[in-house]
Amino acid sequence: MTPLQSTWGWLIAWYLFLAGVGAGAYIVSVLADFLGFKSRLASKIGVALGAPLVLVGTILLFLDLGQPMGFVYIFNNPSSMITIGSAILTVFIIIGAVHFGFWIWPFKLLEKAQAARRALSLLGLVFAFGTAIYTGILLGVVQAIPFWNSALVPMLFLISAVSTGFASVILGLAIYYSRRTGEEQVHILESIKSLAKTDAVLVGAELLAILFYLAVESSSGPIAYESVQLLVSGALAPVFLGGLVAFGLIVPLALESYEGFAERKMSSAMLVALSMLSGVLLLAGGLILRQSVLAAGVSEAVPFMIQTPVYSLNLLDYAMILAFPILLLLVYGLSRVIPAPKVVTAKKA
Amino acid sequence: MTHYGMLIKLERCVGCYGCTAACKAENKTTKGIFWAAAIEGETGKYPNARRYYIPTLCMQCENAPCVDVCPTGASHKRADGIVLVDYDKCIGCKYCIQACPYGARHFMESIQGYYPSGLTTWEKRAYANHRQGVVEKCTFCVQRIDAGVKAGLKPGVDREATPACVNTCLGRARIFGDLDDPNSQVSQEIIKLHAMPLMPSLGTKPSVYYAGFKGEM
Numbered sequence: 001m002t003p004l005q006s007t008w009g010w011l012i013a014w015y016l017f018l019a020g021v022g023a024g025a026y027i028v029s030v031l032a033d034f035l036g037f038k039s040r041l042a043s044k045i046g047v048a049l050g051a052p053l054v055l056v057g058t059i060l061l062f063l064d065l066g067q068p069m070g071f072v073y074i075f076n077n078p079s080s081m082i083t084i085g086s087a088i089l090t091v092f093i094i095i096g097a098v099h100f101g102f103w104i105w106p107f108k109l110l111e112k113a114q115a116a117r118r119a120l121s122l123l124g125l126v127f128a129f130g131t132a133i134y135t136g137i138l139l140g141v142v143q144a145i146p147f148w149n150s151a152l153v154p155m156l157f158l159i160s161a162v163s164t165g166f167a168s169v170i171l172g173l174a175i176y177y178s179r180r181t182g183e184e185q186v187h188i189l190e191s192i193k194s195l196a197k198t199d200a201v202l203v204g205a206e207l208l209a210i211l212f213y214l215a216v217e218s219s220s221g222p223i224a225y226e227s228v229q230l231l232v233s234g235a236l237a238p239v240f241l242g243g244l245v246a247f248g249l250i251v252p253l254a255l256e257s258y259e260g261f262a263e264r265k266m267s268s269a270m271l272v273a274l275s276m277l278s279g280v281l282l283l284a285g286g287l288i289l290r291q292s293v294l295a296a297g298v299s300e301a302v303p304f305m306i307q308t309p310v311y312s313l314n315l316l317d318y319a320m321i322l323a324f325p326i327l328l329l330l331v332y333g334l335s336r337v338i339p340a341p342k343v344v345t346a347k348k349a
Numbered sequence: 350m351t352h353y354g355m356l357i358k359l360e361r362c363v364g365c366y367g368c369t370a371a372c373k374a375e376n377k378t379t380k381g382i383f384w385a386a387a388i389e390g391e392t393g394k395y396p397n398a399r400r401y402y403i404p405t406l407c408m409q410c411e412n413a414p415c416v417d418v419c420p421t422g423a424s425h426k427r428a429d430g431i432v433l434v435d436y437d438k439c440i441g442c443k444y445c446i447q448a449c450p451y452g453a454r455h456f457m458e459s460i461q462g463y464y465p466s467g468l469t470t471w472e473k474r475a476y477a478n479h480r481q482g483v484v485e486k487c488t489f490c491v492q493r494i495d496a497g498v499k500a501g502l503k504p505g506v507d508r509e510a511t512p513a514c515v516n517t518c519l520g521r522a523r524i525f526g527d528l529d530d531p532n533s534q535v536s537q538e539i540i541k542l543h544a545m546p547l548m549p550s551l552g553t554k555p556s557v558y559y560a561g562f563k564g565e566m
Contacts, residue, residue: 007446007456066441066456066482073421073438082420082444143414143551144450297447300548304405304452306386 002226002234003309005145005297010320011064013291016135017164018057019089020157020286023131024165026050026096028195030121030128032169039187041180042195044104045172046165050124051096053168054131058089081141085134092127099124132161145297146220147227152213153293159206164286166199167252171279171328174272175335189268192275197260203253203282210245210289227296235312240292243321248285252278284324291317352430353489353504353556354528355515356535356544357404360561361522364389364402368514368523372406375490375513377475380461384453384487385514392564401565404522406514407432407453407487408546408555415445415454423483430528430556431489439483446484450551454486489525490514505535528556 029046037043062068074086099120103110110117136154143149170192177188218228231240255278259271295313302309364387372378372385388403413432416424423438424445446454460476462468468476479485490512497503497510504510505526515523526535538544542560546553 005447007443064442066443066458066484067439070421070438070440073423073440075420076422076438077420080418080420080444082418082442086420141418142447144448299447299452300450300551301452303388303390304386306381306383306452 001311002230002298003302003305003311004230004235004295004313005299006295006310008064008294010291010316011060013287013294014320015057015061015064016138016157016290016294017287018053018060019131019135020161020290021164021168021283022050022053022055022057022096023092023128024161024163025053025168026092026124026128026165027132027162028165028169030125032191032195033121034118037187037191037194039184039191041176041184041188042169042173042191045169045176047096047099048104049168049172050128051093051100054089054096055093058093081134081138085131085138088127088130088134092124092131095120095124095127129158132158135161139293139297142297144300146224146300147217148293148297150213150217150220152209152216156206156209156213156289156293159202159209160286160289163199163202163206164283166195166202167279167282167286170195170199170275171283174276174279175332177268177272185268189271192271193260196256196275196278199282200253200256200260203249203256207245207249207253210249223298223300223302227298230296230298231292236292236296239288239313239317239321240296244285244288244292247281248288249282252281252285255281280325280328283328284321287324288321291320350428350529351527352529353409353494354430354526354535354539355406355489355512355557356524356539356542356560357557358522358524358538358542358560359401359403359563359565361518361520362402362404363520364400365519367517367519368404368406371513371517372487375493376488377478378485379457379476379479380463382455382457382485384455384485390565399563401563403547403559403565404514405451405453406557407489408451408553408557409489411554411556412552414448414450414551414553418444418448420444429494431491431494432486433488433491434484434486436480436483436485441482441484443484450548450553451555454484456484457481505533 025046029043029050032042032046062071075083077083101107103117133154136157139148140150140153173188173192177185180188214228217224230236255274259274366387368385369383376384378384385406387405391398391400393399409430409432413426416426416432420442421438421440423435425435426432441456443456446456457479460479460481462472493512494504494510497507502510508516511525515525524535524538526533528536530536539558544558544560546555546558
């Protein structure tokens with residue numbers, strides 16, 4: 001039996017996931033802004049989710065520390081990925097907060113000042129990519145854990161971050177759909193369709209990236225091979241193959257392809273329902289990807305370890321996965337209670 | 350320059366765990382934390398099967414991966430090669446635990462005593478040097494080395510200045526000393542016995558050498 005990696009648990013998995021989704025949502029927002037989507041809602045949802053989600057993730061990271069109040073020392077060693085990553089996260093959160101504060105709430109200065117907004121977006125874009133990539137490099141530089149020590153990890157995490165970013169914005173649009181009327185609803189549906197098209201391609205790329213990753217790692221030495229075995233036939237296989245590959249990627253790929261590329265006209269209610277479903281599945285998949293890669297990180301140090309090894313997922317692991325839809329329902333409920341911000345469409349502006 | 354190092358002669362190790370106990374007595378580590386441990390295993394097939402013990406401790410690497418990844422600089426390497434954790438700076442991010450290929454680092458989740466009724470009077474005093482929420486590891490008994498050097502003693506030669514695990518070893522399997530001094534016992538025996546560190550391919554350049562492998566690991 002191969003013991004699972006248990007030094008970093010769910011808090012870190014959620015952190016890596018939220019940092020990815022937040023960065024991805026911001027990237028989608030900038031894309032939608034530059035491509036001139038008729039409804040600005042996609043852009044605004046992206047900005048509203050971006051930095052706040054990364055901030056929540058950072059708080060989880062903070063909670064995982066043994067001595068949280070020592071975080072003031074975190075910038076001491078510029079060769080540590082945690083130092084570099086914390087710097088990137090800090091800048092991204094600040095840019096995201098400025099973007100949010102001056103565009104959506106409480107100030108709306110950036111609504112008219114398009115040039116300033118785009119300049120800020122581009123700067124934010126750089127740090128959004130930095131955030132998404134850093135979460136992978138954090139694991140990638142750990143030589144003692146062969147399964148992580150690969151350039152494919154940052155690649156995979158970047159693709160997953162952008163893809164789950166798309167999913168979160170699509171989900172947001174689908175939630176807002178019923179609260180809008182007339183022409184705006186049409187624009188929202190258009191946005192969903194074009195985002196779903198791109199995301200379908202990304203999900204396909206992610207499936208390939210996972211395939212390549214597992215194929216390469218299975219011949220990167222005996223320890224990396226054990227990690228791959230854990231994922232494809234061991235203790236993590238039900239969650240990884242079922243939760244991520246089947247329900248987190250293949251099913252949403254089919255759904256999004258249908259949403260984006262279907263020639264046949266489908267009812268708008270159907271489109272909204274399908275995009276909600278694909279959004280939730282993709283987000284849950286993103287979380288499972290982070291947790292699977294973390295838990296499968298078998299270390300060179302296993303023979304040296306004297307702590308009680310963990311061989312299988314426990315109840316908490318399953319609870320964390322189940323908590324996902326509940327959390328999203330909560331967000332959905334909140335979005336019903338809190339009044340929607342006024343959105344000006346491009347046509348009117 | 351001094352560079353402290355250790356040689357462990359496996360053919361002299363009988364698997365008595367004296368080093369583990371001596372370390373516990375000297376460094377007063379809490380329940381479940383062992384700075385000096387051993388890998389136990391079996392090798393070969395009947396009738397040539399045998400059990401083996403590989404005593405482990407912090408390898409005090411020259412290219413210490415734990416020092417590289419530490420964001421706060423709490424993990425640092427002294428001029429004499431000893432890798433230490435500054436508990437005042439450690440934030441308990443556990444990145445060094447992931448980076449260490451020798452499993453030498455332990456996260457102090459909470460200070461636990463050995464008795465179910467709580468910490469004993471002795472434990473309360475003994476554990477005062479440990480802190481909750483930080484990462485800790487073997488220090489080559491730095492307190493003994495520093496006090497000994499101050500008193501003009503030579504670590505590895507004088508018992509007062511030598512790590513506890515070396516002093517206690519009943520088979521004299523452990524030799525401690527200055528790797529930079531070509532005339533020290535440890536340097537000479539490393540050359541004579543063709544000693545090697547564990548997992549040299551990782552490029553960590555450990556200061557702890559092992560001699561007498563017979564098909565282990």
